[in-house]
Amino acid sequence: MSWELAAYDVQPGSLWGADGEFIASRQLDNLASCHAALSALSVADAAPATCVAALFDHEEVGSESAAGAGGSFITDVLARIGFAAGLDDEDRRRALARSYFISADMAHAYHPNFPAAYEPDHKVKVNGGPVIKTNANQRYATGAETAARFMAACEAAGVPCQQYAHRGNLGCGSTIGPIVAARLGIPTVDVGSPMWAMHSARESAGALDPAYMAAALAAVFAG
Numbered sequence: 001m002s003w004e005l006a007a008y009d010v011q012p013g014s015l016w017g018a019d020g021e022f023i024a025s026r027q028l029d030n031l032a033s034c035h036a037a038l039s040a041l042s043v044a045d046a047a048p049a050t051c052v053a054a055l056f057d058h059e060e061v062g063s064e065s066a067a068g069a070g071g072s073f074i075t076d077v078l079a080r081i082g083f084a085a086g087l088d089d090e091d092r093r094r095a096l097a098r099s100y101f102i103s104a105d106m107a108h109a110y111h112p113n114f115p116a117a118y119e120p121d122h123k124v125k126v127n128g129g130p131v132i133k134t135n136a137n138q139r140y141a142t143g144a145e146t147a148a149r150f151m152a153a154c155e156a157a158g159v160p161c162q163q164y165a166h167r168g169n170l171g172c173g174s175t176i177g178p179i180v181a182a183r184l185g186i187p188t189v190d191v192g193s194p195m196w197a198m199h200s201a202r203e204s205a206g207a208l209d210p211a212y213m214a215a216a217l218a219a220v221f222a223g
């Protein structure tokens with residue numbers, strides 16, 4: 001009676017580079033972060049707190065939909081988890097304030113063909129580990145405290161991490177981070193694995209970064 005159409009590259013992902021150090025694949029943005037989150041959740045058996053991995057549709061078109069991060073789904077599910085655990089409304093709000101939210105999307109790695117697109121001191125590298133993204137206009141939800149907590153998790157996991165701010169005189173994209181942070185009131189950090197050719201049919205990234213991100217997220221879940 002009706003239909004939706006999603007066109008995508010059907011070639012499987014592949015390794016490339018002199019030593020196979022790069023990945024080429026469709027939809028690294030943002031299935032790579034979804035994969036890292038689910039990998040981390042799958043090893044979070046003995047976690048000291050309730051761990052949630054939430055994957056949303058419609059991030060690329062603003063997130064304001066029933067299935068997007070701007071919808072009521074995550075708020076409702078967290079409330080229902082709280083009520084099922086015997087928390088009253090006051091308990092639930094306290095739990096949210098004590099929580100920590102990682103918004104994991106991808107990050108623009110430095111590309112030497114386009115030096116004018118980057119802040120001179122913010123050239124993040126593929127295979128350099130997770131990128132902490134900061135923006136004074138809150139296009140990213142990162143603050144000093146939430147960034148430090150993520151840096152500590154990377155250190156605990158033995159993973160390098162990098163810092164990124166978008167070039168000051170260019171418009172900065174956003175993520176679900178500020179949207180979810182504003183609705184739930186949870187301290188939030190925006191992070192992502194570095195990549196090239198974001199939003200092209202076939203994107204590129206570093207072969208080391210998926211495992212780095214999964215290990216960093218697992219370290220957060222492990223407390």
Ligand SMILES: [Zn+2]
Nearest residue numbers: 029060198199
């Ligand atoms: Zn994107």
